[in-house]
Amino acid sequence: MEAQHIVSTLQLVETPDEQYLLEDILEETKPSVPAECIGLHYLYMTPFRYGAYPNGSRFRKAGSTPGVYYVSEEPSTAIIETAFHLLLFYVDSPGTPFPSQPSEHTVFDVPVKTSCAIDLTAKPFSDASDLWINPTNYGPCQILEEMARTEGIQIILYNSTRTPKQKTNAAILNCDAFAKTRPNIDQTWQILFNRTGVYAIYGFQNEEVHISPEIWQTDPRLENFDWERTY
Incomplete structure (x- = not known):
């Protein structure tokens, strides 16, 4: 955030x-808040309140479709995912320079509890892992999400496509899966773009994540991306 x-x-x-x-x-x-989301903090219920982006997302089709809440198992994974989507702005705006100062982003916890989940990182789903981690084709994931809902599944675990080492993300399909009504906001990270890639810094613990340009080149949108941008 x-x-x-x-x-x-x-x-x-x-x-x-x-x-x-x-x-x-x-x-x-x-828009009105879905009944099962009433009473939740806005940081939890917002994705279930609004329609999806024009192109949808990994587990959500475009338009007025049921909400999906995306989380990461580790804070650094969430920051890398955030940085990637921020970078797509510069893909669409090749003449825009990177900011000279980092942007600040708040990481908060999302406790969940459910007995109705599927894990795409484990068999038999992992046998089709290429379908679940495709960088641009979300079709198979969206079909799976629809099937999961009909079976009462509340959470889908899957590997992050954006991290150098595949870390775990989760798609929350229903507000009933939240274990608490509000988050604890406990980390502030800074994201900086420059010619050598992306830097994400959590100063309190001196934690730093660096994503070099070649790591994301498997995504066709970044294959010929120009990282040489002056302020």
């Missing part, structure tokens, strides 16, 4: 009371 959620509406008002009023007005214009 990009760390701008607190100040986004404060810029438009002068007092806390005015901010609360503005938030209430904005809330009335939003």
Whole structure:
């Protein structure tokens, strides 16, 4: 999550009371919250409230389809996934330089609990792993998601396509799988793009992740990407 959620509406008002009023007005214009998601923190229920992007996502078809909440088993995996999707903006805007300063992103925990899950990293699903980790063709994953819902599956575990060593992600299909109603926000990472790749830094523990350009070149969208961008 990009760390701008607190100040986004404060810029438009002068007092806390005015901010609360503005938030209430904005809330009335939003789609209704699914019944099973009522009472959850907005960071949990938001993906179930809105339609998908025009091209959909790995386990969700485009349009007004049932929501999917994507999480990673490790914070660094979530940051790498975030950095990849940020980079796609520069793919579509080749003349835009990388920012000179890193962007800040908040990592929060998502406790889950379910007895209805499938693990695509284990057999028999792992025998078809190429279908689940294709960088651009989400068709098989979306078909699987529809079948999983009909069987009452709440969580799909799968390997991340974006990490150098395949780490585990999860697609949460139903709000009932959340074990708590709100997250604990406990890490702030910085993401910086430059000619040598992507750097993700968690300063509190001096943790750093570097993604070199060749790691993502298997994705056809980045095959000829120009990393030489001046500020």
